[in-house]
Amino acid sequence: xxxxxxxxxxxxxxxxxxxxxxxxxxxxxxxxxxxxxxxxxxxxxxxxxxxxxxxxxxxxxxxxxxxxxxxxxxxxxxxxxxxxxxxxxxxxxxxxxxxxxx
Numbered sequence: 001x002x003x004x005x006x007x008x009x010x011x012x013x014x015x016x017x018x019x020x021x022x023x024x025x026x027x028x029x030x031x032x033x034x035x036x037x038x039x040x041x042x043x044x045x046x047x048x049x050x051x052x053x054x055x056x057x058x059x060x061x062x063x064x065x066x067x068x069x070x071x072x073x074x075x076x077x078x079x080x081x082x083x084x085x086x087x088x089x090x091x092x093x094x095x096x097x098x099x100x101x102x
Contacts, residue, residue, distance in 0.1 A: 002099065008044035009053060009095045010086060015040065016057035017082035021064055049098055056094055060085040 015037050019027045031037070041050055064081045066074040085091060 005044055006095050006099060008040055009046065009049070009098065010091055012037070012040040012044060012046060012050065013053045013057050013060075013091055013095070014082055014086040016054050017060050017085050018078065020054075020058050020061040021076070021078045021082065052098060053094075056091070057085075 019030070019037070022030070041047065046053070060082065064076050064078060066072070066076050
């Protein structure tokens with residue numbers, strides 16, 4: 001069960017990275033259609049921890065910059081960068097530390 005909880009918390013962090021990086025309008029539209037965030041809070045018992053994961057996801061989001069290639073028109077690789085965050089040692093260490101605290 002512990003591994004499952006770790007995975008669910010990483011899944012939540014991925015959702016939040018995406019949510020915090022997309023524009024408010026896009027994030028609102030996604031939230032209207034997708035209940036993943038709330039479900040992950042419920043099933044992974046994140047009621048106390050989610051703000052800590054939100055903060056780390058915000059840090060990851062802040063590191064995402066627009067592409068410098070002119071054909072990309074200043075757009076960012078949001079999904080790719082959030083997936084890299086999801087797979088990162090930084091997130092692994094953070095989630096393991098959270099698991100040892102609670």
